[in-house]
Every structure is written in C-alpha cells, then in structure tokens.
Amino acid sequence: MDVFACAGCGTELTAPMSRVALPVHTHHGGWEELHPPLMEPATYAVEPRPIGPPWRLWEDVGAEAAARQGVYAPVYSVSFGARNQIVIAPGDSRSMTLILEKCEGYCRGVDGRDGPNLACTGCGRAVATRIDDCGSWQAVWLEPDAVVRRPSGLPAQPPPGWADLERAEHRVPPVEPDGSWSRRWEAAVGVALAHLVVATGNRPVTLPAGPVADLLGHAVARYLPPGPDTRSVGLAGPGLPEPRPRPDVLLVPRHPGTGEPWQPSDGGATVVPLDSGVWAYLAGPGETSPMPATGVLPPGVLRDDYPLPPHPWYPLPAHHRAFLDTLVRLPAIRSPRLRRFHDACR
Structure with a gap:
C-alpha cells in the first residue's frame, strides 16, 4: 500500500491506499445533485489526461494543439491542466487545510475552478483540490508535482482482478x-x-x-x-x-x-x-x-x-x-x- 506525502516538507497527506482503475463516471454526475465520494476508502486512481484549469478556447488552441491534449473534435474549451492527477476519497486525506480565497463553487460546495484549494499544514504549499459541489463526485485531487508516493509499510493488499x-x-x-x-x-x-x-x-x-x-x-x-x-x-x-x-x-x-x-x-x-x-x-x-x-x-x-x-x-x-x-x-x-x-x- 502507498501513502502520498508533500514534496516540499515530507508531511504525509493521505492514509495508506491501493491503486485501482479510474472510474468511468469520474467527471460525469447529475446536475444540481449532491454526490457521494467517487473513490472507495483506501483506494486511489490516476487520471492520465489533462484536467482542470487553465482552460483555453478551441478557437484559440486549434486542432493540432487540441489533439496533443487528447481532444480530436471541436469543444468549447480545452484543458491545459496537469496530467496524472491522483484522486482519493476525501476521508483518506490527511494534514491539509482549505485555501479560503480559492474556494469558489457553483452553489453547494467548491468545484476547483481556481486551481488547487488545499494546502499542506506542514509548509503551506498548495498540494490538492477538494471538489464537492453539486453535479460532482466528492473527491480530493492531488497535484502530481506537489506530492510524492511512498510505501506505507503496511502489507500490500491483493490487487483487484x-x-x-x-x-x-x-x-x-x-x-x-x-x-x-x-x-x-x-x-x-x-x-x-x-x-x-x-x-x-x-x-x-x-x-x-x-x-x-x-x-x-x-x-x-x-x-x-x-x-x-x-x-x-x-x-x-x-x-x-x-x-x-x-x-x-x-x-x-x-x-x-x-x-x-x-x-x-x-x-x-x-x-x-x-x-x-x-x-x-x-x-x-x-x-x-x-x-x-x-x-x-x-x-x-x-x-x-x-x-x-x-x-x-x-x-x-x-x-x-x-x-x-x-x-x-x-x-x-x-x-x-x-x-x-x-x-x-x-
């Protein structure tokens, strides 16, 4: 099992977890509805494609640059966010606190529109984004460049098959x-x-x-x-x-x-x-x-x-x-x- 720690000061930011497949419904919920956590306890998944801000309009990006971001037909806007973000259940997060000036949302929670809104309590570095607004599955997304993965020291669970x-x-x-x-x-x-x-x-x-x-x-x-x-x-x-x-x-x-x-x-x-x-x-x-x-x-x-x-x-x-x-x-x-x-x- 793995834990994720702050890349700046080494503070552990998660409980011990095992990797599983990214759920297919990760980015798709019911509008104006509150959703349960996306991930099961003690599991994490990795999103290989770029997600989240910054966003750029398709007209400004062009087909070739959009294809490099994994988008092959016109959309309103293309994400140029980080790749390989790690998603965990909110209950598995540790030693993080909200960055209050980045807690914008639609109507019932925060949606991460301003980028990472969770900071490491050890050093204050922005390390993750909490999402719990309506229409979104509740999750904490760890920034891949702000965290490091370490063995937890606990016995590894049998991988799902x-x-x-x-x-x-x-x-x-x-x-x-x-x-x-x-x-x-x-x-x-x-x-x-x-x-x-x-x-x-x-x-x-x-x-x-x-x-x-x-x-x-x-x-x-x-x-x-x-x-x-x-x-x-x-x-x-x-x-x-x-x-x-x-x-x-x-x-x-x-x-x-x-x-x-x-x-x-x-x-x-x-x-x-x-x-x-x-x-x-x-x-x-x-x-x-x-x-x-x-x-x-x-x-x-x-x-x-x-x-x-x-x-x-x-x-x-x-x-x-x-x-x-x-x-x-x-x-x-x-x-x-x-x-x-x-x-x-x-």
Missing part, C-alpha cells in the same frame, strides 16, 4: 434505493455508447435479448440509426461462455485494477469496454427477490407477498455529456463519417 467481478457486492444495480436511475449507470452507458459508435462506424446494431436489450436498448436507439447493414453485439468476459457465432462487437468489462478492457483468448475481437460493476450486473443480475423463491415456484418468478422494487417510469438514459466527452477523445472521430455524426450531436 477479474475474479472480483464474480463477487455479488461488485455488481452495481441500475436503480437507486429511491427509485431513480443510477448516475453511475447513466455515465457508464454514455461512455460505452461513444465506443460503440466508433466500433460500428455509426451503423445500426442488434442487441442480445435479456438485460442488455432491456436496459441499454433505449439509449442505443437514440444514438445509433435504424436500418439494414446491422452489426451484432454480444456480452462477453471472464466466466461467460463466448457467444457463437461471435458477434461483430463484444461488450466487455474494464479490469477493476488497470482499467484495460477484457479480450478473448484469440484477441481478434472488436470490443466496447463497460464499467466493471455495470458489466457484472448485466452478466449476472443475481437474486432479485428479497425472499428467494423455493419449492414449486419456477425460476424467475417473484413472490407476491412483498412490494415490488422501485423502478423509474422512463427508460434508462445515457449521460449526454459523458457520451460527447468520450467521443471527442477517440482519435477515430476525425473520420468524415464520424465527424458529421459528432457535429449533428452537438
């Missing part, structure tokens, strides 16, 4: 306890759809019957055209039998430790990566009844002596900003066909 997807607690249900769609699901669907548009060249698709079609069908129909010349889509990943014949595109999980998409043994498939928790639910939703049916009741039948679980009245939407934000960061968007699609979406 494909076997974690089989644990019931890894599955992320699509509906929140209050009956609304999960914001994590909405963002995950938006990100996956951007990859699906690129993988199919914005052509029609057919989804496999069951949870994939039931939950993703509405969003896919909104972004991909109907008609002939369809591409088949299937669900694949660790623990699942590979569909035969192989579909044109496979929905696969991201590795919970590295974020890399799962690949079949021959490595010759076109894959669309999904949030591992979302994929785990689609691959095995598990028991849906709080009182499992036994005896003579057939499989899948729910008992009628308890209220039905809450369910939204509208189909699961894709997070539009997550969709566009992912799309402009895929180099294939520069092809004429996909660029026309992107411009129409904007």
